[in-house]
Amino acid sequence: MQEINIGLIGFGTVGRGLAQVLYEQQTRLEKRVGATMRLSKIADIMVESLPDHIAHDGKVVLTKDANDIFIDPEIRIVVELIGGIEPAKAFILKAIEHGKHVVTANKALLSQHGKEIFEAAARKGVEVGFEASVGGGIPVIKSLKEGLVGNRILSIIGIMNGTANYILTQMTDHATPFEDVLKDAQEKGFAEADPTYDIEGIDTAHKLVILMTIAYGTHIHLDQVTTEGISRIQPIDIDFAREFGYRIKLLAISLNHGDHVEARVHPTMVPEEHLLANINGAYNAIHFKGDMVGNVVLYGLGAGMMPTGSAVMADVVDIARDILTDSVQRVPSLSYLPEYFKTRRITPLEDLRCPYYFRMTALDKPGVLSTISGILGKHGISIESVIQKGRGHKEAVPLVILTHEAGEAAVQQAVAEIDALDIVTDKTVKIRILTNNGEEE
């Protein structure tokens, strides 16, 4: 049986996952691909020995030098699983330069240097697979590029970071403060020691960039995404959200307005009957709306050794099949052919219009509501509901306001004015509310 040799750079969690998928599924893959996928070299500067089941095979070479992979003429596919920008970027470009196909889960890299990498790959006539970069094991990239090929994508809305969703779910179910849930998640290994990327929405923004690039056929850069995290959300916000019939989720949102497209990541109040409101724990769900297909939601584990290994494997098989049938670049890496890529204007955040949730913290004095509602009115922001609770004597109390649809620019000005009031003792928490755009019908 024909063999396709694979070189792996980075033998951490996901790398071990891939090795395990290859090991456990080898016969099953042979029955489906008609060839043997063989892991022939692993490069990792930190690893001194291979796990028994791999070492036992006797055919896998461990090296500390990634160059051993690039110069190996037998290796056709290089899998990069070290993450981060450098040396991952240099390794990928070098693999491409050596005519190797590349598979990567590196969303940070692709969302910032994707253009350079994909252009290099196109020049060398090799493929770059990145299914594992978004939604872990969920076949989201393939679905968007191939399954929904007959659609103009009208919107992308997703829960794409399992750590942030786990934290919000725990806060919702147990009313635990953000800091405590985070600490607990770190102790259990669900959150990184430095959780900034996950909780500040940066990782979600990486993924949104990748999805927008292939959905719209345009190069989007990370800097163009408005990104807010969940660290200011408190259990009290989750309680108020529930009273109003919402759940708070960290969403990536891109609505396609034709001449401009939105690109934003922020905590969002999602109506409780919406499918995304009911995605809990470490799960991810990505909602596409296509002009032909309507609403499609893809759900699964967005991270982890084996789910991510499953997605990497799907890319490896896809490329192997192209190699075996001599049909490399059968599907353009970024869905649209490079010559049809065009620039798209990103909707300025100030132009956004949606309903808002505000939680002000104000002294419990007469006239507070009148002052605050006066400022909102002056900026053309109309109030839908108000909740004022826990009145003590001249203490700071939460004042929660839900607005009708309002403009972001007006909201920013109004909130700045409100936060500058003497009677307001803390910065206002502002959460955007998901409306029917691009939503279930």
Added chain:
Amino acid sequence: MQEINIGLIGFGTVGRGLAQVLYEQQTRLEKRVGATMRLSKIADIMVESLPDHIAHDGKVVLTKDANDIFIDPEIRIVVELIGGIEPAKAFILKAIEHGKHVVTANKALLSQHGKEIFEAAARKGVEVGFEASVGGGIPVIKSLKEGLVGNRILSIIGIMNGTANYILTQMTDHATPFEDVLKDAQEKGFAEADPTYDIEGIDTAHKLVILMTIAYGTHIHLDQVTTEGISRIQPIDIDFAREFGYRIKLLAISLNHGDHVEARVHPTMVPEEHLLANINGAYNAIHFKGDMVGNVVLYGLGAGMMPTGSAVMADVVDIARDILTDSVQRVPSLSYLPEYFKTRRITPLEDLRCPYYFRMTALDKPGVLSTISGILGKHGISIESVIQKGRGHKEAVPLVILTHEAGEAAVQQAVAEIDALDIVTDKTVKIRILTNNGEEE
């Protein structure tokens, strides 16, 4: 730009949907495929003229004779959208014989004559695409064949018939009797004049056969699927289900036990926190559990002109890409290569073990509960909860029992004995309860 000519047999709802997708997305498709997909001939015995936007193009030929498509050397892909067994089967075999690739949404045909069709296609070296046969526009076939290629599929559980799900949802939301919802759905065009296939689970069984075939690499036949419909479900069952924390859904279920696999379609009590419990209206959702990826759920509209058109288009593009890169049969039509297909034993229904819901209708006399629970006990069926309500004087009243896990064989015997009692005035309604096998974690 290169052209791929398509012949369409059957210009009904979905056929018109495909024509519309081709028309509206032509430029977008060209930018992604690098070729023009052209609908060149339409065969339909009932259609006298083409819609304006197609007629206007001036390049589409309308015929009443499908042979005009088969003998056209320019046509590479034949799309069959007439449905049913004959003449669809004859048309598909004839298209294959003429070396045409085939795309079809015909689940009834594939679930009963799939083996013959796929073997004919393999012999002629042509492809058969059937993405639209399961889950409408949801890319479920591609996800299973390619996206989850690195997995052994442990279970398939799905809501795969929009009509049945719409009826159950209406019954749940408005407590309307089955017959009234069905009549209303027929009047609104959501249900067929003859709804048997949808409400009796037959259409769902067709789809389960197709998914099992590609998930397990085995030829399953429709006859091997245990199939029960929803026509005996009443609003009272839905109310009781809710009291116990469940929703009633028509599910297709296949759990993979290794040496045998389950194949069943029946109304099922789904725990209300399970994602499938919250799939409402005409939506479909298919849940796969893979040994590597864990739980994956794919959600969207399972039928309709444009969603199905979107799925047909995905197949057309896939085949066009194989034609353009000369890589036909790059992915085996049924996921596993034909030579590796093997026979799998289907779990006999009698071997099934799960908890059950029973609604007995018994006269309100002393000793009834004792008699019935005695019969259950004799068959080793242990009771988890009982609800007895609406006691009138010697009238028949519902007696609802939830059991612990019990064997189907014992349950069938016990229910037969119970239904034979003089005090029992109507056949017992029996609904199986979904447990943790193959479920969310």
